[in-house]
Amino acid sequence: MSVPFSQMWTVASYVLRQKLAGRRRYPLVLMLEPLFRCNLACAGCGKIQYPPQILKKYLSVEACLKAVDECGAPVVSIPGGEPLMYPEIGQLVDELVKRKKYIYLCTNAILLKERLEQGAFRPSKYLSFSVHMDGLREEHDEAVCRDGVYDRAVDGIKEALRRGFRVTTNTTLFDGASPLRVREFFDEMINLGVEGMMVSPGYSYSKAPDQEHFLRRQKTTDLFSVILSNPKRGWKFNQSPLFLQFLMGKRDYECTPWGNPTFNIFGWQRPCYLLQEGYAESFQDLMENTRWENYGRRSGNEKCRDCMVHCGFEATAVDQTFSSWRGFKDTVVATVTGKL
């Protein structure tokens, strides 16, 4: 696993503090969406289908920081939309670094090289560019519905690495993914020099145009078992090994929908990053007045039935690590040996 020690320590001490305080529900990663506008229109994405006046809107830096302070999570993920299209992204990142938040700036990297050349960012242990890569050139360009994006993303990754930035990749796998090609893709990313990779099955957004290619649960575990059962020594994943074992069907977890709360121009999204069932005006309102019992697989909610996405289950895996000696031991063993 490739999460730097300082980040692991920050997350571990945060989770232990929550447990010592007796908090049953606590956020782990704030999903901060400053805008919905994007320079791609991927078939698997349900995030950007809005009328023009909504796509033109974006959060102020002040509103973002207020949400960060309200939430208190040690990690802030900035998806969107495409965050490099957010005019104040440099200032936002600077402020988050000052607050010692670990930042995953989730980007398709089309604008990455340009923004780096403009000096929008400075390298920091708190900042990682999390580049969206859904496979090798052919698979990635198909997933994002535009040719040439893979090559531009690779250029962006190289430039970021050259300038001393932390770079990870995030990959969504859909039905029909070839395990062999995915393994080749992992090799390729590690050869590029990325710090680590994140991988997750897709979620069947009701608003995404492509409804036929999302993975169902059994297919998900079958696919990930084949891909990850014999991981290469050089592969590094920037996520909990217990979550990866869950994807392989070795663990049965329930969703933690409050683990990755989402804030955007509409407010605090209920109940999670993927489902959009309303908005709360404050983080406290979200945590206290959402009917959490209606979500997760055991609730019987159809929309949750097949979901195994990281934003719901990685928080469960992390919580598991600190809930028992066994969870802790399993995490340490997988981290040290690289075996899943």
Next chain:
Amino acid sequence: MTLEGWVPTLGENLTLAQVIDLAFDYRGNVTIARTNGTETVGYVFNRNHDFPEPFIQIFDQAGNGPFKILYTEIANIKFTGKDTAAGKSWAAWVARKEREKAPQATSSGKQTA
């Protein structure tokens, strides 16, 4: 299927609360006909029927807002704006890729379906 262009007829089989739920789920602008006879065009991003006075929240067509409108102030909602979630972009993409690949496969002597 899209609701674009739909003007609901409220009655026993279709309540205002149901139409509000559909408007909340709709990824386009709608026209809110108010009980006072005025109309507001905008995007419904939230609705809350658990409050003593249920309400919706919208951004208007110019992006101003959010504005809160009580259920009791709404006469009907018309689905007048373009449904931005409707379409077949995946199918269109695949079809285009297939068209692009077809001449290459033919020129290289490969069989095409």
